Amino acid sequence: MTSARGFVSVALADDLNRMTDEQLLELRLCDLPLSIEGTPLEHRVARLYEEMDARGLRFKPHVWISEEWFTPDRVPGFAIPFYLAHPRLAKLERAQMLEVEGGTERDCLRIMRHEAGHAIDNAFHLHDKRRYRELFGSFTRPYPDSYKPKPNSRDYVLHLPAWYAQAHPAEDFAETFAVWLAPGSRWRKQYTGWSALNKLKYLDELMWEIAGKPPANRSRVRAEDLPDIKTTLREHYRNKKKHYAFQWPPNYDRDLLRIFSSESRHDSCPSAVGFLRRGRRALCHEVAEGTGVHHYAVDQKLAHMINRCRELNLRMSLTAEHTRQKVLVLLTVQTMNGLHSGYHRIAL
Numbered sequence: 001m002t003s004a005r006g007f008v009s010v011a012l013a014d015d016l017n018r019m020t021d022e023q024l025l026e027l028r029l030c031d032l033p034l035s036i037e038g039t040p041l042e043h044r045v046a047r048l049y050e051e052m053d054a055r056g057l058r059f060k061p062h063v064w065i066s067e068e069w070f071t072p073d074r075v076p077g078f079a080i081p082f083y084l085a086h087p088r089l090a091k092l093e094r095a096q097m098l099e100v101e102g103g104t105e106r107d108c109l110r111i112m113r114h115e116a117g118h119a120i121d122n123a124f125h126l127h128d129k130r131r132y133r134e135l136f137g138s139f140t141r142p143y144p145d146s147y148k149p150k151p152n153s154r155d156y157v158l159h160l161p162a163w164y165a166q167a168h169p170a171e172d173f174a175e176t177f178a179v180w181l182a183p184g185s186r187w188r189k190q191y192t193g194w195s196a197l198n199k200l201k202y203l204d205e206l207m208w209e210i211a212g213k214p215p216a217n218r219s220r221v222r223a224e225d226l227p228d229i230k231t232t233l234r235e236h237y238r239n240k241k242k243h244y245a246f247q248w249p250p251n252y253d254r255d256l257l258r259i260f261s262s263e264s265r266h267d268s269c270p271s272a273v274g275f276l277r278r279g280r281r282a283l284c285h286e287v288a289e290g291t292g293v294h295h296y297a298v299d300q301k302l303a304h305m306i307n308r309c310r311e312l313n314l315r316m317s318l319t320a321e322h323t324r325q326k327v328l329v330l331l332t333v334q335t336m337n338g339l340h341s342g343y344h345r346i347a348l
């Protein structure tokens with residue numbers, strides 16, 4: 001890096017905090033002055049490596065900054081999204097996408113464990129093994145545009161949201177690895193009676209086998225490295241929103257508007273988001289008990305409902321008890337519909 005370039009980067013890093021969202025959106029990703037070193041990401045990557053060390057794994061995935069979380073095909077490392085490398089960009093991400101995926105240390109490590117699962121799979125070509133294919137399925141099967149998870153299935157571990165292990169055999173392996181790796185993981189107990197336990201046991205054997213060994217694939221390729229991405233943040237978010245657009249049932253907003261209100265006469269009433277957040281655990285429990293669907297599954301639906309209420313800026317218009325009853329009915333219907341309608345793939 002030249003000193004001139006270095007000077008520009010330093011000036012820009014300071015400037016990010018002073019820039020408006022509109023100004024930030026004009027920047028190209030390649031011009032963002034970011035690095036993993038010196039940010040909380042450095043500590044999180046170190047923690048991931050410690051967790052792998054604790055399991056005797058000599059292999060460590062290399063990491064770099066890009067647009068999103070992903071592990072490229074055949075690469076034993078993974079990309080981390082740029083917005084986690086600067087607090088101002090995390091704030092922009094929240095303003096644009098309503099959530100910051102991996103924003104907390106806990107969530108970040110959950111995703112990193114998943115990506116490390118893909119990376120170790122690539123590092124040792126684990127997917128070529130016969131037993132891998134028998135348990136997880138064919139690694140080379142094309143990725144679907146969406147998948148229809150069975151929320152009650154006991155064939156898959158639960159880790160990332162939306163029953164992501166069911167999206168593809170490679171995701172199933174990565175999710176299983178993440179559950180196995182987590183410190184204090186009590187997977188043997190937690191998955192007793194599940195057929196997912198067979199996958200965990202196999203993975204455990206496999207990891208014992210490769211513990212202490214260097215990887216067969218030592219590529220240090222960085223796909224879509226940040227300095228190579230010429231698109232602006234505005235273009236990036238336009239594409240991202242298109243990709244993540246959730247397929248809402250046609251009458252979903254109408255249903256919410258029967259419970260909550262967007263009219264100005266209710267401006268001084270409590271927010272729908274606050275109401276749903278406070279009741280989240282209890283609502284989730286009641287619907288899970290009533291439908292037989294896993295608690296985790298119902299909570300996903302409720303999270304979507306809270307996001308939609310935030311987008312529509314809805315407020316309460318009925319008594320708390322009446323509101324609660326109506327939410328319970330809507331959430332139950334949504335949960336049951338969700339079982340049959342399929343889910344869009346999240347890009348991980």
Ligand SMILES: [Zn+2]
Nearest residue numbers: 118171174348
């Ligand atoms: Zn994945």
